[in-house]
């Protein structure tokens with residue numbers, strides 16, 4: 001493949017052949033830039049046909065199910081993470097106007113509302129949006145409506161928790177995020193990191209690839225370059241302490257190895273420690289970004 005990397009311009013690629021392990025079991029490939037590590041999922045279904053790749057109870061980030069112990073654990077972890085996210089935001093801004101892109105069923109937005117924030121959501125899933133409205137009084141905009149809206153937003157905080165890897169038109173999103181954030185505001189983006197210990201361990205079985213739902217794959221290096229191209233600067237990075245365990249559990253499930261859950265615990269623990277020592281090795285990275293003046 002001779003297409004040059006949209007992040008660094010290099011044309012040498014590494015192809016990873018993997019599968020949609022979690023839902024359809026169909027094969028997909030990822031083209032990774034050998035220089036900066038930015039990855040692109042190949043032959044991703046278009047917006048008309050991507051819907052069926054999300055249709056599963058397994059895809060719990062968009063659902064409210066409590067079936068199975070992994071899902072139960074996810075819900076416990078979510079509550080711990082809500083506090084961490086709130087504290088992280090407080091560290092960087094005292095502003096209270098928040099936009100959550102990919103607001104899902106509204107748990108994060110609802111939590112922030114309870115802390116005195118004015119919250120707007122953006123969500124493509126109508127069922128999730130309905131729960132958000134009924135449970136937390138947050139009526140999310142549809143992504144296309146948000147992208148086309150001419151309000152500048154003037155938000156103090158914009159969050160995308162494991163969302164950017166799902167967005168097809170990255171350039172439009174970066175521009176809209178820039179225009180929606182006030183000059184002192186912070187943009188917070190959490191995404192998987194394929195240079196993490198667990199990604200390198202599980203290779204094509206790594207749950208963080210999650211093709212074709214994840215269209216893009218970053219390392220801290222490639223993400224930093226991309227952010228700069230869109231007039232943002234990464235000012236802080238932090239790990240997500242539960243993601244190494246979650247990714248290891250799912251990856252073991254896809255590999256169908258014996259004692260998978262036990263292995264996942266130990267590999268998750270090792271991955272966590274690697275990430276704590278060096279955030280560039282952590283399973284997922286939370287990036288805090290500030291606008292650069294254009």
Ligand SMILES: [Zn+2]
Pocket residue numbers: 005006007008009010033034035036037038
């Ligand atoms: Zn590159």
